[in-house]
Amino acid sequence: xxxxxxxxxxxxxxxxxxxxxxxxxxxxxxxxxxxxxxxxxxxxxxxxxxxxxxxxxxxxxxxxxxxxxxxxxxxxxxxxxxxxxxxxxxxxxxxxxxxxxxxxxxxxxxxxxxx
Numbered sequence: 001x002x003x004x005x006x007x008x009x010x011x012x013x014x015x016x017x018x019x020x021x022x023x024x025x026x027x028x029x030x031x032x033x034x035x036x037x038x039x040x041x042x043x044x045x046x047x048x049x050x051x052x053x054x055x056x057x058x059x060x061x062x063x064x065x066x067x068x069x070x071x072x073x074x075x076x077x078x079x080x081x082x083x084x085x086x087x088x089x090x091x092x093x094x095x096x097x098x099x100x101x102x103x104x105x106x107x108x109x110x111x112x113x114x115x
Contacts, residue, residue, distance in 0.1 A: 005030070008098045012045075013115045021045055029083070029098060036064055040079045044102060047112030051076055051104075054111070080104075080111065 011028045015021050021028050021042055031037035039058060043049050049057070055072040058064060067075065080102050081089035088097035103114035 005098075009100055009115075012100055012113050015045060016047075016113060016115055019045065034063065036075060037079055037082075040076060041083075044080075044083070044111050044113060048110060050109040051111065052109075 025033050027038045027041040029041050031041050043054050054076050058072055078089040083098045083100050084102040085097040086099045088095050101114040104111050
């Protein structure tokens with residue numbers, strides 16, 4: 001996981017308006033492209049996937065360690081916690097969170113950045 005940066009929120013808002021989320025080999029939040037975290041960043045940025053959709057997409061990537069649906073759900077939820085809080089998540093004790101506005105729609109279950 002990456003450490004938070006003062007411009008994370010501003011960069012996220014800018015990307016929602018004009019997507020260009022990849023900088024070299026990382027996302028705008030400094031998570032590696034091709035990593036679980038980087039893939040989840042990009043799926044949330046698209047703003048059209050539920051947790052079940054994300055699990056299906058993550059399971060299709062055979063470069064990731066094989067996990068059960070429950071393990072993938074926990075991974076996605078931990079990453080959402082990392083993105084949406086100052087404290088970060090239980091998976092990464094040494095890394096603070098990005099404190100971004102991540103929303104799970106009550107009606108559709110779709111996860112997106114709420115800006």
